[in-house]
Amino acid sequence: MRAQETPAYSPTDPARDTAATASVAVGEIRTGLLRHGASLTTDATERLLDLLPGEPVLQSRRPIDHALSPDVANGVDCNVLTSNGARVHTVGTVLTHAAITGGRVLQTSTYARIDPAGSRHRRSWAHYTARPGRLETLGRADADELAAGFAALTGAVAPGCLDVGAVCERLARRLQSSPLLDGCPPIKSQWTRTRWTALFVSKHDERAVPRADFVLYDENVRTISLLIPYALRESYRLGAVLELCRDLALHDWVLTTLSQRIKRISSVSGDRTRAVGELYPTISHLLHLWMPGARVEPQLARVWDGFERQPGFTRQWNTSVGWIRDQLSLHTLQLLGGLESNRTAG
Amino acid sequence: MIIFSVSHKGGTGRSVTSTNLAYRAALRGYNTCYLDFDFGSPTIGTIFDVENTIDGVIGNGLHDFLGGRSADVQRVSVWAESKVSGSGQPPGAGSLTLLPGSRGGGEFSVDKATVDRCTELFVKLDEEFDLILVDLSAGRSFAVELALQCTARPALRMVPARWLVFHRWTRQHVRAAHDLVYGERGLLNSAVSTGHDDAVMRTLIRFVRTAYIDPHSPSTDHLSPTQQNWLFEMDRDLEALSARLKLGRSVRLGSVSLDAVLQWREQLITDRDVKTLGIAHEETVRAYEDLAQAVTDPAVWESI
Amino acid sequence: MDTSFRETSTLRRVQDVAYSHLSVELDHLYMEDFLLGEQHLRSRIEQVAPWFETAVRTFEARRPSGRPRVSTCFLVDDYFSNLIPPAELLPMLREAADKGGVRVDYVARESACAQYEGVEVAAIVAGRLVSVPVEGTDGSRPPVAESGWLSNGQRSPSGPAEALRMHAWQPPVEAEARQHSIFVDVQLWSEKDGERLWSCPMLAAVWQLSRLGLLRDHGRTIIQPRPLPEDLPAEWSAMPAVIQLNRSAAPFHGYCTLSLLDSRFLGIEHAVRVILDQVTQDAEVMTRVVQRALQEGMRVAQDVTGRIAYTFMTDF
Ligand SMILES: Nc1ncnc2c1ncn2[C@@H]1O[C@H](COP(=O)(O)OP(=O)(O)OP(=O)(O)O)[C@@H](O)[C@H]1O
Numbered sequence A: 001m002r003a004q005e006t007p008a009y010s011p012t013d014p015a016r017d018t019a020a021t022a023s024v025a026v027g028e029i030r031t032g033l034l035r036h037g038a039s040l041t042t043d044a045t046e047r048l049l050d051l052l053p054g055e056p057v058l059q060s061r062r063p064i065d066h067a068l069s070p071d072v073a074n075g076v077d078c079n080v081l082t083s084n085g086a087r088v089h090t091v092g093t094v095l096t097h098a099a100i101t102g103g104r105v106l107q108t109s110t111y112a113r114i115d116p117a118g119s120r121h122r123r124s125w126a127h128y129t130a131r132p133g134r135l136e137t138l139g140r141a142d143a144d145e146l147a148a149g150f151a152a153l154t155g156a157v158a159p160g161c162l163d164v165g166a167v168c169e170r171l172a173r174r175l176q177s178s179p180l181l182d183g184c185p186p187i188k189s190q191w192t193r194t195r196w197t198a199l200f201v202s203k204h205d206e207r208a209v210p211r212a213d214f215v216l217y218d219e220n221v222r223t224i225s226l227l228i229p230y231a232l233r234e235s236y237r238l239g240a241v242l243e244l245c246r247d248l249a250l251h252d253w254v255l256t257t258l259s260q261r262i263k264r265i266s267s268v269s270g271d272r273t274r275a276v277g278e279l280y281p282t283i284s285h286l287l288h289l290w291m292p293g294a295r296v297e298p299q300l301a302r303v304w305d306g307f308e309r310q311p312g313f314t315r316q317w318n319t320s321v322g323w324i325r326d327q328l329s330l331h332t333l334q335l336l337g338g339l340e341s342n343r344t345a346g
Numbered sequence B: 001m002i003i004f005s006v007s008h009k010g011g012t013g014r015s016v017t018s019t020n021l022a023y024r025a026a027l028r029g030y031n032t033c034y035l036d037f038d039f040g041s042p043t044i045g046t047i048f049d050v051e052n053t054i055d056g057v058i059g060n061g062l063h064d065f066l067g068g069r070s071a072d073v074q075r076v077s078v079w080a081e082s083k084v085s086g087s088g089q090p091p092g093a094g095s096l097t098l099l100p101g102s103r104g105g106g107e108f109s110v111d112k113a114t115v116d117r118c119t120e121l122f123v124k125l126d127e128e129f130d131l132i133l134v135d136l137s138a139g140r141s142f143a144v145e146l147a148l149q150c151t152a153r154p155a156l157r158m159v160p161a162r163w164l165v166f167h168r169w170t171r172q173h174v175r176a177a178h179d180l181v182y183g184e185r186g187l188l189n190s191a192v193s194t195g196h197d198d199a200v201m202r203t204l205i206r207f208v209r210t211a212y213i214d215p216h217s218p219s220t221d222h223l224s225p226t227q228q229n230w231l232f233e234m235d236r237d238l239e240a241l242s243a244r245l246k247l248g249r250s251v252r253l254g255s256v257s258l259d260a261v262l263q264w265r266e267q268l269i270t271d272r273d274v275k276t277l278g279i280a281h282e283e284t285v286r287a288y289e290d291l292a293q294a295v296t297d298p299a300v301w302e303s304i
Numbered sequence C: 001m002d003t004s005f006r007e008t009s010t011l012r013r014v015q016d017v018a019y020s021h022l023s024v025e026l027d028h029l030y031m032e033d034f035l036l037g038e039q040h041l042r043s044r045i046e047q048v049a050p051w052f053e054t055a056v057r058t059f060e061a062r063r064p065s066g067r068p069r070v071s072t073c074f075l076v077d078d079y080f081s082n083l084i085p086p087a088e089l090l091p092m093l094r095e096a097a098d099k100g101g102v103r104v105d106y107v108a109r110e111s112a113c114a115q116y117e118g119v120e121v122a123a124i125v126a127g128r129l130v131s132v133p134v135e136g137t138d139g140s141r142p143p144v145a146e147s148g149w150l151s152n153g154q155r156s157p158s159g160p161a162e163a164l165r166m167h168a169w170q171p172p173v174e175a176e177a178r179q180h181s182i183f184v185d186v187q188l189w190s191e192k193d194g195e196r197l198w199s200c201p202m203l204a205a206v207w208q209l210s211r212l213g214l215l216r217d218h219g220r221t222i223i224q225p226r227p228l229p230e231d232l233p234a235e236w237s238a239m240p241a242v243i244q245l246n247r248s249a250a251p252f253h254g255y256c257t258l259s260l261l262d263s264r265f266l267g268i269e270h271a272v273r274v275i276l277d278q279v280t281q282d283a284e285v286m287t288r289v290v291q292r293a294l295q296e297g298m299r300v301a302q303d304v305t306g307r308i309a310y311t312f313m314t315d316f
């Protein structure tokens, strides 16, 4: 029946694929601490992230251990909300992968590129499986409105509307329950959710690219809205954009977690044993993770530079690390002082 | 650490005592969350005095999540939402988060998917919270079964579990509490049949006496000598009975005395209730603090 | 100063393969069919020959720009039975083909579609299955999966007998139904003593993908033709996955495939398409193939099932 639609040697129109119609990519990243007492070994990381037979886990060692799983696909046929409240029917697959940084931080990320000029009717499923990570709207939609609508959705997702967060949460839960992990994370910490959108802007567009807006909502919800040069859309896996978003989400998580630790350490500072007990894992498990922009493509590095100027991620990081080190010195001093007075007493 | 609150029947003071325990633990700096697993009648919102959750929430309460009807489960920050705290998180306190049940509640079967979801939830909460208090429905319920199955899963093997059995101080209640734990269809046997080790499970169970009237306390001063003697005798008999039924002193985590405020109203007892308003007893607060201390004190749980 | 730093472990390389324009499968036989003797084999081949000629002629007519590369292949079923050793079967097949007037360029063995040289080939394909969503699938729930089965839509609700008794039967739904459903539920494998036995449609789906040059293990091609061994081994498992019988053959892989099959395989091939529709493809591999074909003036469908054609033959 469907052979009429796609005859055996039917052309796909490559011109349509590269035409400068605006397109948008959306996704969500969940970032949290791996449920493991020590830094996860390269070997265990490889096994944990081996999500798809026949696909490699990509590992790198400089400037920090980093591993990336292959993408697994999920089929969806649902609505996406635009900024003006319209529901746009989309069909296709979203991709999900996991990354581990420093053997410590787990990120799961689900994403898709939305092509806003899909056919009027749903096509054969083979059409979508041939384009993993792509959603097509049924009927035309406006890329800007799609991006804005997705970014605006920071609370619960309405039933029937695309829920990328749930997809990456499922992978996160599955990995965190893996027998490869010992189940004893060194500190208590929270997960953050980072929703992001990337609007690919053509040369003729007046807007300056790349551009990024980072919004912190409550404790754990963030959004990143990106304007990206159109050329970067071409990379098959949106690699550069995903890398940038994961990097931002990762460092935001480290910062968030560190400030939560500081709050906690301050609250128990009267009790030296407890305070030191809280300080140690903070120092040995969090402080080495700060490597902003480590894997970000040169074309997008400007985004990080911007965030360094305002609000100054690294500035806040340095201040926090300084505070922690001071606390440790203080407690050590007090401890030595205690020993000293014991000795004079004895 | 996951703490399961159980009792043989309704109205023993299980919810009021464990919420107060959670409150005190949070004040001591522990990040604490409270799960309303009382699938028959979710009521925890009332005790925490959080509006809109008085009898559960709609759409994404615990029942919806466990039943697979909601991908997420609602969280309520008690410090932010409850009238109890006055002005947000008290200095030095940990977080205090409530996971309310669903309005209308309703039981469900404990199938594999439910156990999967529940285990994942516990794993996730354990990543964040020092203490996870789970208020299970009274008696031998689905909730108890679910808790046992989840904690038998490998993913939770490293997460310490504690079981608190609440009972009042009468012969009937003592016998019933015994039955709940040691009876033929009791907690221990169920635990063993879900894959737990009997000897280990025994070390995880402690008893909590609620609405207790201490014959030594000044509150009994107004009684006649005969009445007082009778109280002493009763207390001694009950203590002997408990010891015989293996819920005596050595396995008692604590006691909470009868407090008039709680007899009138299910609520958190704040320091203000004691110090400023003078309506609740200092003793009550101390009992809850002691419970919060004991439940987190490794020495208490080392062995029996 | 410009600097550059790279780690090879972070790169994902995808190997290319050589392509014919068309890969034609010349019938498919069970091992038992070979036992029916040379005469039977001959008559089967003779039956294929005219269909093959017609197919090639039609294909050439539609591609006026030069002579297309067409290769032929034959799949030996050594997975479900192992009755006849290669040393006996191959000469038999060659002779029958020669006499029947068709040339067989490549012979492949089916069990290589399950596992080959330590690579779990079928498992790689199974891992890439993404079941077709029904409307309303928004990602919030895990996809409904029955281990070892794949359908082309939504199954009838099932549940404890008591719960079901309360409701009337509800039909399954084909996700791409036009008014009415043709619901198919395909068994991908069965399990016995922890061993997975892949189903015939599953292996046939792998076979199609390997002919299309779309299979990769860590970026490397898995099933590549090798020359005919000097001494034919007694066991099929000692044979290469694909043997090149004809030295001057066009490449084994094809931009498109055509299978000339007996009508008895209609059901299996329907199941194969149900599977292939739901296998996600490596976007990089797919795009490269499309582009290469285009450079040769040939337009190839993006989706896999659009590249597969059949002729079902009847023994008149
Ligand atoms: N220490 C106490 N002194 C006086 N009354 C108390 C005390 N503890 C609890 N109560 C009261 O006992 C009643 C039952 O308590 P609660 O609701 O906590 O019991 P429960 O075991 O959770 O019951 P259910 O199974 O119905 O949920 C409540 O009215 C409560 O206020």
Ligand SMILES: [Mg+2]
Pocket (backbone or CB within 6 Å): B014, B015, B016, B038, B043
């Ligand atoms: Mg209760």
